[in-house]
Amino acid sequence: MSYRELATRPVLAWSAVMVTGRLPVAMAPLALVFLVRERPGGYTLGAVIAAAYVLGEIVAAPVLGMRMRAEKARPQLVGGLAVGAVGFAGLGLAPGAHPVVLAALAVVAGAGPAAVPGGLRALLTGMVPERAVTQAMSMESVLTFGIWAAAPALATGLALGVDPAVPLLLQGALMALSVAGLWLLPAGWAAEPPSKGAEARRALLRVWPIYVLGAGALTLLALAELILPALLEQRGIAIGWAGPLLAGFSVGSAVGAFVYGLRGGGWPGSLPVQSVVLILSVSAGVALIAVLPGAPAMGVALASSGLLMAPAMLTRNLALRELLPPSALAAGYSVMYAAVGAGYAASGTLAGGLLKVVAPSTAILCGVGLTVLLTVIGAVGERRLSRRGGPEVQTASAPARKVRR
Numbered sequence: 001m002s003y004r005e006l007a008t009r010p011v012l013a014w015s016a017v018m019v020t021g022r023l024p025v026a027m028a029p030l031a032l033v034f035l036v037r038e039r040p041g042g043y044t045l046g047a048v049i050a051a052a053y054v055l056g057e058i059v060a061a062p063v064l065g066m067r068m069r070a071e072k073a074r075p076q077l078v079g080g081l082a083v084g085a086v087g088f089a090g091l092g093l094a095p096g097a098h099p100v101v102l103a104a105l106a107v108v109a110g111a112g113p114a115a116v117p118g119g120l121r122a123l124l125t126g127m128v129p130e131r132a133v134t135q136a137m138s139m140e141s142v143l144t145f146g147i148w149a150a151a152p153a154l155a156t157g158l159a160l161g162v163d164p165a166v167p168l169l170l171q172g173a174l175m176a177l178s179v180a181g182l183w184l185l186p187a188g189w190a191a192e193p194p195s196k197g198a199e200a201r202r203a204l205l206r207v208w209p210i211y212v213l214g215a216g217a218l219t220l221l222a223l224a225e226l227i228l229p230a231l232l233e234q235r236g237i238a239i240g241w242a243g244p245l246l247a248g249f250s251v252g253s254a255v256g257a258f259v260y261g262l263r264g265g266g267w268p269g270s271l272p273v274q275s276v277v278l279i280l281s282v283s284a285g286v287a288l289i290a291v292l293p294g295a296p297a298m299g300v301a302l303a304s305s306g307l308l309m310a311p312a313m314l315t316r317n318l319a320l321r322e323l324l325p326p327s328a329l330a331a332g333y334s335v336m337y338a339a340v341g342a343g344y345a346a347s348g349t350l351a352g353g354l355l356k357v358v359a360p361s362t363a364i365l366c367g368v369g370l371t372v373l374l375t376v377i378g379a380v381g382e383r384r385l386s387r388r389g390g391p392e393v394q395t396a397s398a399p400a401r402k403v404r405r
Helices: 009-036 042-067 074-093 099-111 116-127 130-161 166-184 197-206 208-235 239-262 271-291 295-323 326-354 360-397
Strands: none
Touching (some): 009 099, 009 116, 009 130, 042 116, 042 197, 042 326, 074 099, 074 116, 074 166, 116 130, 130 166, 208 239, 208 295, 208 360, 326 360
16 A cells, blocks of 8 residues: 555544644653743753653553543543643743742643553554555654654744743644544544453553563664764764754654655564664664764764664554554553653663763763663563463454554
8 A cells, every 4th residue: 555545534634633732742842941941040940840741741641541442532632632732821821930830730731642642543543444554654653753853943943033932832722723633533443342451451561572672762862862962062063063963863764764664564574573673773873973073974874873763663563553452552552652751761861960970972872782781671572472472462452453574
């Protein structure tokens, strides 16, 4: 199936909901920093409020994902996006509020829609034919990386060119608009009778290696984003190169997602093998950034790493879809969302600590070592899962679909 066959009214409506619902999330960390940067301790306060936002996402995603009902997901999606819209609007309307109030609103803005990405992904794959699932998920990745490429420029331009509160108000309006768009989509997706709570939790815990590999992949993104400015200074390169270099990474990721979807399920190797090879290849590219001397060479390494990053994450989401029953898919995607967020946060914390005692290039190499360790742990766990637990899990998911390489 080609991408052109995805150009249907339901998929286009889903894309509009996804963009309006995810752009506020992508803008959030930088917008929160700009919101308070003129106050005492501005950048530190902004980092704390942004951390509160991310914490709300990480904690709420698996909890809300577990409660989402496959056949009637719309009310929960509407509620989550509405709560997020209120949180963002509150931040924009009360920029001078006490820091505790701002942090609480940030938690609300992060926690409310935390399970929405997983629900929307499950909704998308339920809307398209089975043979088009890989292309649909690749299209989602292209949109996601495009959003993440545009969000920093949009947040910065509005905060500095208009007013620091404007990005937050826009985020609230966009998220409210996505609520209206949900009524153009199906109410849910087909699934077998939902598992009991204990059974659902066991199914989600059984596939822990997939979450570990996903977290390992996102540690690389954190390294690229958070240490790059310091690395440029170490190399004597103008720090202004950080934006174009990271944009190259995002563009490469969008291209990689598109190319992966062109062949559908025709890539060689099983999903676990593809994932390990891709993550290790991205690790090598990020390690190269630590030793290359000039901005052009670093740009090539970053763009090449981005080209492989999106397929690496796609293989993880496709593996979840193979191993989990449809009723647990939204929860599985939400747990993955929390896991990669935790991996990003952990890598950022590690990077911040290392930069106090070692050079930026050394900090990147240490972070790459952490990724390789997580990849090995996840790969070993997934191999054992396929040997001991795989048949049991796949029997549970077989009635809904069969995705095989």
